[in-house]
Amino acid sequence: MHSIPTTRLTPLYDTLRARASEPPPDESLPLDLAGHRCGWITRPAHNALRDAGFIVIEDGIVRLLPGLPPGPELDGALAQVAQALRDAGCLRGWRNELLDIRADGEWLGAIERTAMRPLGLLTRSVHLNAWTPDGRLWVARRALDKATDPGMWDTLVGGLVSTGESLDLALVRECGEEAGLDAPDLQNRGPLRTTQRLHRRLPEGYQVEDLLASRCVLEPGVQPVNRDGEVMEIAAMPVDEVVGLVEADEFTLEAALVIVEELLRAG
Numbered sequence: 197m198h199s200i201p202t203t204r205l206t207p208l209y210d211t212l213r214a215r216a217s218e219p220p221p222d223e224s225l226p227l228d229l230a231g232h233r234c235g236w237i238t239r240p241a242h243n244a245l246r247d248a249g250f251i252v253i254e255d256g257i258v259r260l261l262p263g264l265p266p267g268p269e270l271d272g273a274l275a276q277v278a279q280a281l282r283d284a285g286c287l288r289g290w291r292n293e294l295l296d297i298r299a300d301g302e303w304l305g306a307i308e309r310t311a312m313r314p315l316g317l318l319t320r321s322v323h324l325n326a327w328t329p330d331g332r333l334w335v336a337r338r339a340l341d342k343a344t345d346p347g348m349w350d351t352l353v354g355g356l357v358s359t360g361e362s363l364d365l366a367l368v369r370e371c372g373e374e375a376g377l378d379a380p381d382l383q384n385r386g387p388l389r390t391t392q393r394l395h396r397r398l399p400e401g402y403q404v405e406d407l408l409a410s411r412c413v414l415e416p417g418v419q420p421v422n423r424d425g426e427v428m429e430i431a432a433m434p435v436d437e438v439v440g441l442v443e444a445d446e447f448t449l450e451a452a453l454v455i456v457e458e459l460l461r462a463g
């Protein structure tokens with residue numbers, strides 16, 4: 197049980213939630229795929245896909261690949277869409293990793309990860325709040341070469357769910373890659389739950405993301421170790437120090453929301 201008063205945590209959480217509730221970027225337009233409103237396309241992405249013939253505009257809505265239902269043909273066309281965005285300079289790198297496109301509870305297709313933000317598509321991230329037996333929180337500092345939030349503190353484990361992955365499988369995979377924790381280390385893990393839907397403007401587009409979190413008290417002597425090179429430091433910090441760093445804006449927004457929400461729930 198932590199000792200941070202709710203009078204300190206509640207206004208902090210309210211501030212974080214306000215930062216996570218930004219409107220779509222200026223000049224962006226609602227996006228439709230396979231008959232579902234699923235995103236917000238930026239003006240540069242709109243221009244690139246219009247010139248390539250991948251979209252039409254009807255009643256102020258951008259319809260991407262109109263007439264194609266979910267299936268292999270749509271997925272193939274989405275690969276061409278991602279390449280067109282890449283050729284036009286709309287993407288921030290290229291990960292060669294597919295993420296699911298979902299809307300209204302339905303799976304619509306999959307597209308290159310870096311195309312999600314220019315199209316304002318919903319992503320899902322899984323996080324682990326990992327604790328020591330004596331009540332310190334394990335946290336990780338992002339590598340300086342990360343494209344987003346380099347050098348900032350983060351949850352020990354956090355990452356996006358890839359296409360075809362269950363939420364639990366994605367978390368176990370991320371635990372292995374980012375913290376060297378395998379399934380036996382996670383036997384005491386609690387269930388994943390949605391903590392927040394984040395809406396944030398980014399230079400490359402619009403981040404719409406469901407943040408899902410699990411908590412786990414690691415066994416004594418367990419020392420998380422990064423395996424994928426995306427972390428420069430891992431530390432077990434007292435809760436008061438973590439909250440101080442959140443207040444100083446040293447944590448990513450996603451991690452700050454996940455951590456403070458758990459502290460509030462714990463009382």
